[in-house]
Amino acid sequence: xxxxxxxxxxxxxxTLEYWWVIVPATILGIVVGAIPGFSAAxxxxxxxxxxxxxxPEAGMIFMVAIYTSSRLGAGIPAxxxxxxxxxxxxxxxxxxxxxxxxxxxxxxxxxxFTSSVLGGLLTTILALILIPWLSQVAYYLxxxxxxxxxxxxxxxxxxxxxxxxxxxxxxxxxxxxxxxxGADVVYEIPRGTFGFLELYDxxxxxxxxxxxxAISEAFxxxxxxxxxxxxxxxSKMMHSWKQTFNGIKITLIRWKHVIWTSIIGLIIGVIPGxxxxxxxxxxxxxxxxxxxxxELYGTGHPEGLIAPESSNNGVTSGTLxxxxxxxVPGGATAAIMAVVLEYHGVQFGPDIFETxxxxxxxxxxxxxxxxxxxxxxxxxxTRYFSNVLLIPTKYIAPLIIVFTLVGSFVPxxxxxxxxxxxxxxxxxxxxxxxxxxxxxxLIGVILGPMLENxxxxxxxxxxxxxxxxxSSSLGNTLWILLIISLFVPGLKKYFSRQK
Amino acid sequence: xxxxxxxxxxxxxxxxxxxxxxxxxxSIAFGSNFPNRKIQAYIPTxxxxxxxRNFRAFSGVWSKHLGIKFEPKFYPGASGRxxxxxxxxxxxxxxHDLIFGNMGPEVLNWVVKxxxxxxxxxxxxxxxxxxxxxxxxxxxxxxxxxxxxxxxGKKRTLTVATxxxxxxxxxxxxVLAQKTGMKINLIPLSxxxxxxxxxxxGETDLGVLPSTTVMKRKGLNVIGLFDEKxxxxxxxPNAILVNTEYKLxxxxxxxxxRAFGIKTSAIEKHPDRFKKLISSAKKVFSDEAYxxxxxxxxxxxxxxSEGYEKECKAYVENITKVGQEYRxxxxx
Numbered sequence: 001x002x003x004x005x006x007x008x009x010x011x012x013x014x015t016l017e018y019w020w021v022i023v024p025a026t027i028l029g030i031v032v033g034a035i036p037g038f039s040a041a042x043x044x045x046x047x048x049x050x051x052x053x054x055x056p057e058a059g060m061i062f063m064v065a066i067y068t069s070s071r072l073g074a075g076i077p078a079x080x081x082x083x084x085x086x087x088x089x090x091x092x093x094x095x096x097x098x099x100x101x102x103x104x105x106x107x108x109x110x111x112x113f114t115s116s117v118l119g120g121l122l123t124t125i126l127a128l129i130l131i132p133w134l135s136q137v138a139y140y141l142x143x144x145x146x147x148x149x150x151x152x153x154x155x156x157x158x159x160x161x162x163x164x165x166x167x168x169x170x171x172x173x174x175x176x177x178x179x180x181x182g183a184d185v186v187y188e189i190p191r192g193t194f195g196f197l198e199l200y201d202x203x204x205x206x207x208x209x210x211x212x213x214a215i216s217e218a219f220x221x222x223x224x225x226x227x228x229x230x231x232x233x234x235s236k237m238m239h240s241w242k243q244t245f246n247g248i249k250i251t252l253i254r255w256k257h258v259i260w261t262s263i264i265g266l267i268i269g270v271i272p273g274x275x276x277x278x279x280x281x282x283x284x285x286x287x288x289x290x291x292x293x294x295e296l297y298g299t300g301h302p303e304g305l306i307a308p309e310s311s312n313n314g315v316t317s318g319t320l321x322x323x324x325x326x327x328v329p330g331g332a333t334a335a336i337m338a339v340v341l342e343y344h345g346v347q348f349g350p351d352i353f354e355t356x357x358x359x360x361x362x363x364x365x366x367x368x369x370x371x372x373x374x375x376x377x378x379x380x381x382t383r384y385f386s387n388v389l390l391i392p393t394k395y396i397a398p399l400i401i402v403f404t405l406v407g408s409f410v411p412x413x414x415x416x417x418x419x420x421x422x423x424x425x426x427x428x429x430x431x432x433x434x435x436x437x438x439x440x441x442l443i444g445v446i447l448g449p450m451l452e453n454x455x456x457x458x459x460x461x462x463x464x465x466x467x468x469x470x471s472s473s474l475g476n477t478l479w480i481l482l483i484i485s486l487f488v489p490g491l492k493k494y495f496s497r498q499k
Numbered sequence: 500x501x502x503x504x505x506x507x508x509x510x511x512x513x514x515x516x517x518x519x520x521x522x523x524x525x526s527i528a529f530g531s532n533f534p535n536r537k538i539q540a541y542i543p544t545x546x547x548x549x550x551x552r553n554f555r556a557f558s559g560v561w562s563k564h565l566g567i568k569f570e571p572k573f574y575p576g577a578s579g580r581x582x583x584x585x586x587x588x589x590x591x592x593x594x595h596d597l598i599f600g601n602m603g604p605e606v607l608n609w610v611v612k613x614x615x616x617x618x619x620x621x622x623x624x625x626x627x628x629x630x631x632x633x634x635x636x637x638x639x640x641x642x643x644x645x646x647x648x649x650x651x652g653k654k655r656t657l658t659v660a661t662x663x664x665x666x667x668x669x670x671x672x673x674v675l676a677q678k679t680g681m682k683i684n685l686i687p688l689s690x691x692x693x694x695x696x697x698x699x700x701g702e703t704d705l706g707v708l709p710s711t712t713v714m715k716r717k718g719l720n721v722i723g724l725f726d727e728k729x730x731x732x733x734x735x736p737n738a739i740l741v742n743t744e745y746k747l748x749x750x751x752x753x754x755x756x757r758a759f760g761i762k763t764s765a766i767e768k769h770p771d772r773f774k775k776l777i778s779s780a781k782k783v784f785s786d787e788a789y790x791x792x793x794x795x796x797x798x799x800x801x802x803x804s805e806g807y808e809k810e811c812k813a814y815v816e817n818i819t820k821v822g823q824e825y826r827x828x829x830x831x
Contacts, residue, residue, distance in 0.1 A: 138696075138700050139700050139701055142700065142701075142702040143702065183576065183577040183580075185687065185689055186664070186687055187664070187830065188577050188578050188580070188608075188612075188663070189612075190577065197576075197580075197581050197584050197585060197588075198581075200576040200577040200580065200581045201575060201576030201577065201581060335547075335692065336547065339547055453689075457686065457688070460684070460686055460687075461658050461684070461686055461702070461703070463656070463684060
């Protein structure tokens with residue numbers, strides 16, 4: 001035990017020696033996370049020559065710090081201007097943005113950062129303790145089980161549309177239809193591409209995200225003088241340290257909520273091919289289902305902001321576990337990290353924790369330290385970030401459009417993607433003006449292809465036998481949990497009426 | 500003074516313009532200044548994959564002999580179709596724009612579904628590697644050898660993970676199944692990483708991929724190669740030579756056979772430039788720096804395969820012939 005503690009403290013001290021890597025990477029991560037299109041994965045690819053030249057330990061710490069802080073950074077535009085920095089933050093504006101519109105942007109950011117830091121820190125510690133068990137999750141979750149996990153996420157469409165079920169379902173189905181555009185995963189036959197080669201590899205996600213949220217939002221806010229509904233004077237008066245501390249307090253009171261939603265993120269992060277988007281949708285959906293005040297979700301409810309932010313930060317540590325133990329990356333960024341480590345000759349496997357603790361446990365220690373640095377670095381900035389809300393919309397709307405159009409071009413460098421973003425912007429604007437929820441459309445666009453992929457794979461493995469969907473014990477347990485989660489709100493309503 | 504300056508400017512600029520026009524005539528006529536801009540390589544797969552790795556190793560040294568840098572442009576999607584269609588549509592035919600792909604899966608793709616462009620409108624002319632297709636299983640699997648796999652496949656249908664249906668490795672296992680009577684169900688998992696994961700996590704019984712992507716992976720065991728020799732016996736000690744062992748009657752069809760291609764119109768318009776591309780590429784294979792680059796990229800030196808128009812043409816003809824024979828199986 002003493003020996004273990006000794007190794008642990010020596011790891012912390014070794015990692016802290018790389019402060020010159022962690023601090024700039026953390027700042028860079030916040031910036032790239034906050035700009036739609038500039039994800040951690042893109043940034044690490046761009047900086048690959050630098051990462052490869054600084055050695056495996058420093059390289060890993062650099063990548064982990066960028067990855068961790070970009071996840072948190074993606075929440076900033078989501079909360080302030082209804083623009084998720086990445087797909088993983090797509091559920092964040094559902095309650096974060098209504099708070100900003102009320103003039104509580106600073107408080108909302110504080111809740112977002114506190115839940116991100118706490119959720120990330122907690123799951124990093126849990127990951128360190130549970131590595132041997134969590135690494136086995138990927139062995140049990142195959143296509144059949146993944147179909148149910150996807151349905152957990154897609155059921156959020158029904159939750160979002162609770163105020164107008166028909167419109168919500170239409171929006172969700174429209175999103176799913178868009179999600180199926182592209183070549184199918186088995187025979188690679190193009191569907192609904194209108195002859196555009198650029199759509200063979202599915203509708204590009206970043207332009208769709210940017211269009212539906214950012215561009216349509218820019219069109220909408222231009223009608224108002226400011227993003228926030230309050231006058232400039234009122235908003236300025238509200239900006240104080242009190243709001244920041246209030247946000248921290250609100251999150252700390254809901255510590256249980258932070259714990260269980262971040263654990264959802266950790267588990268989903270371990271599954272290869274799942275990722276932060278599905279984690280945040282599932283966490284939001286479950287958070288609402290089991291909340292005492294589900295009717296407040298979507299109106300700027302703190303729990304609706306805590307759930308996606310805790311869970312998408314929980315994903316960060318989860319995604320590294322299968323990479324280090326079985327060489328299977330949990331997500332795109334982890335896959336790039338694998339390339340860098342393989343370049344340095346690192347052999348993945350359970351023995352990495354004994355043969356090279358700095359590379360085995362080091363990433364988790366670096367992640368924990370990054371979260372602590374983030375906590376101290378970013379909290380004082382909430383006040384200044386939230387000043388974005390005071391910029392008149394006649395300036396901020398064109399800026400949003402220009403920045404996000406550049407962001408939509410970055411991932412694939414296709415001019416075509418800029419047009420896709422504009423088309424989705426128009427779709428989003430019409431949806432907003434006619435009462436259809438853009439988040440429901442986006443859920444379909446993101447999760448539709450993933451669901452189709454797992455569904456076709458399961459059918460192919462079973463040679464077309466649909467009963468395969470109910471062929472595994474774990475899958476059946478998940479089906480039951482899905483049905484329970486769908487009926488919980490109705491049952492709760494029924495019992496409250498009985499009382 | 501001002502007038503004089505203006506006149507001087509006019510004289511000089513006219514002389515400069517005339518000079519540049521005259522100066523450009525020999526380059527148009529003889530191609531002596533080729534290449535005069537970066538060589539753009541269209542790569543029909545994602546950045547960071549096997550093609551990217553091979554491209555960087557080769558082009559890094561080739562640029563030294565050609566005297567100009569290479570710029571990769573990645574166009575992934577639909578098993579390479581996006582990259583090829585984009586190349587045929589947008590690339591210039593002045594020998595500055597090349598395509599770098601994996602001949603096997605991409606030519607098989609055309610066998611299954613013809614592209615929109617004429618297949619004779621481009622040709623491969625520099626092959627850089629030959630990586631045999633492999634059969635691999637999880638180290639946790641009850642089956643340990645190809646013989647075990649065949650025996651099990653006669654009792655039940657085995658699920659076989661593959662990168663895509665139209666792939667030389669898929670072709671190999673389909674021919675093996677047909678010759679031995681085992682039942683298999685190919686599961687395309689879109690890319691090497693997903694295919695390895697499918698086998699590692701136990702979702703499929705076995706997998707087929709080019710051997711480089713699986714030979715060093717923990718938890719995986721390469722048990723068979725679709726080739727005539729195992730040049731990496733130390734890295735794949737359990738791999739038997741399936742083609743000869745089971746008399747598959749297949750010509751050597753490496754699952755990884757990366758090569759540079761070019762528009763045939765570029766060759767017709769600029770034969771001198773084309774010659775320069777080939778002569779400079781030949782120097783790469785004999786350059787020690789290339790071997791170092793390959794080692795650095797973690798690819799085995801044994802899989803370097805120097806090939807030109809003739810070798811590439813033979814490979815394309817072979818794989819097209821076998822692909823047409825098994826077309827119905829490849830298209831599901």
